[in-house]
Amino acid sequence: MRSARRGPGKDLGLKITDIGEFGLISRIAGMLPRHPPGVLVGIGDDVAVLEVSPGGVLLATCDIQVEDVHFRRAWITPYQLGRKVVAINVSDIAAMGGSPAWALVSLALPRDTRVEFVDELYGGMQEEISRAGGAIVGGNVSTIHSRVVIDLFLMGRADPEKLIRREGARVGDRILVTGTLGDSRAGLELIQRPDLKVDSAHARRVLDRHRTPSPRWREGQCLASSGRVHAMVDVSDGVLSDVGHICRASAVGAEIRLSDLPVSDPCREVARAAGKDWEDWALTGGEDYELLFGVAEDQADEVARLVEEETGTPCRCIGSFIPRDEGIFVSAPGKALKKDLSRFRGWDHFR
Template identity: 45%
Template structure:
C-alpha cells in the first residue's frame, strides 16, 4: 500500500493510532490544525506548523520571495486565528538549494518580518538545511489564549447558524487565471484576487473578538475550501450541515469567472481553498448579533450562509433555484491532489 492510497487524512489517523495516548496536559492533539496544551493558570498554549514546498505549494517563478515570506507566516497565523488565540513565537526552518541567491533570503525575511510585526509575533529561531530537491520553508508557531475562550471544530450543534468572514473564492480565481490566461476579468479584480492568493490576511482580530464574546460554538479557518473545512467541522462535531449557495459572500467578478470555468457561480467559493477566512457556528439567538458586532468592530463583513443539521441529514447544498443536492465532501489532500 502507498501513502496515496491512504490519503493525507487517512495517514494522519494511522500515525495517531501508532502513538501512545495523550497526557492530561494535551487538551487537543493530533488531528486538528492546532494543538492545545495546558499552560500556567487559565492560559493554554496553541501550537501549529505548516510547510511550503517548491513544486507542491508554489513555483519560484510565479511568486516573489517577499510574498512567499508573507504567506508562509500568514497561513500559520490563520490557524491560530481559527481558535480565537493570539500568536506569540515563531521558529522558521529553511531547506536551501546551494545556488539560491542571497537576495532571495533577504526578500523572504522582509516579508516574514512585516507579517510578524503586523501580528505581534516574535521570530525567535529556526533551522537551516541544504536541499537538493528545491526550496522549502517550514514554520512552527506558538500562540496563547484563555482556556475558556478557545474555540475548536468540535462544538457545533444542530440549530446553530453557519457564518463566514470576508469573501470566498478569490484565491481560487487567481489560480485559475494563472493556469488559464484566456480567463478575463476587470484589472482591479485580477489584482485583488492575486493579492488574496499571494498575501492572505489572517483574521486574528476577528477570531479573537469571536472568542471573547463566548457566543460562538465552533470555529476553524478555511484553507482546504469551504466544503472541505465544513466537512472537518461536521465530522468532529458529529453533525450535518446545510449551505445556501445564494448566501455565499462572493464578489460579482468571481461569480462570472466561476461560471465561465466550471459552469456555476459558486464552484470557486465552495471548493477553491486558500481563502483563510474564518468559518464558525453560533446559536440561532446570538448569530445575527455576533455577525453585526464583528463587522462593526473590525470592518470585516460576516455572512450567515447556512445552518447545522442533525448528523442523519448529512451535508446539503441549497441551489439558487431551491433544489437541494448533496454537498460534495471535497477537501485538498496533499497526498492525492
C-alpha cells in the same frame, strides 16, 4: 510499538497514495498516546493546545510549504511567499481565537539559492508576523538537493476560557463566514491563464487574495471575546471540506445555501471570463483563509454585526448545522441538491 514489523501484516506494501492524506493522519494519530500530559487538544486538529502553566495555555501549529507542490517561484515573489507562509499559520491560530506570538522557521535551500531570495522571504515573513503582533524567534537552515522547503512553527496565546474549538456546534446553529469565498481560486486561475480579459483592479484584488491572504486574527479574537461562538475553523481547503471538520468533531450535519455564499464581483468576473463556475470555486476553491463558525440562531445577526463593527469585516450566514444523519449538503433555491457530501474532504495531498 517498536517497529511496523509488529503492525498489521496486511498493510505491508501499501503506499501512502493508497490510504490518502487523511487516512495517513488517522493512522499516525492511532499510533500515538491519546492523552499525553498537558495536552488539551492533540493530533488531528490543526492546532495543539498545551497547558504550559496552571490555567495558562499555549497554541502550537506548523505548516510545511514545498516548492512545486504548494508554490511555484514563477508565480509568487519571495516576499509574497514569506507573507503567505506566516499568514497560513496565523489563520490556524485565529480559528481558535488565539493571538499569534512566536515563530520558528526551518528552511531547506538548494545551494545555488541567491541571498536576495532569503532576504525577501524573511522580509515578507517579518512583515506578516509583526502585523499580527508576533515575532520570529529561531529556526534552522539546511541545504537540499532539489527545491525549496519552508516549514513554519507558530505558537500563540489564548484565554483558555475563551478558546474556540471544532467541537461544540449544535443542531440549529447558524453557519457564518467572514469576508468572501473563491477569490484565492480566482487569483490562481488568473496566474495560470494571464490572457484572461478582466478589469485590472479586479485582477489585482484576486491575485492579492491568492498571494498574500489576510488571516482573520482580529476577527477570531473578537469572536472569542464574544463568548458566543460554539465552533470554528479557518477556510483553508474550501468551505465544503472545512465545514466537515466541525461536523465530524461536533457530530452534526450541515446545510450550505448556495445562494448565500459571499462571492465578490472580481471573483465572479474571473469565473465568467474563464468559463468556470464561481459557486464551485466558493465551495471547494480553498486558500481563502476566512473564518467559518457556528452561532445560536437567535444570536447570529448580533455576532455578525459585532465583528463588522469591531473589525470592518462583514460576516454572512451561509447555512445551518443540522442533525448528523442528514449529512452535509448544498441547497439552492428551486433545486434539490440533496447529494450528501459528508465524505467530501477537499484537497488530499496523496491522492
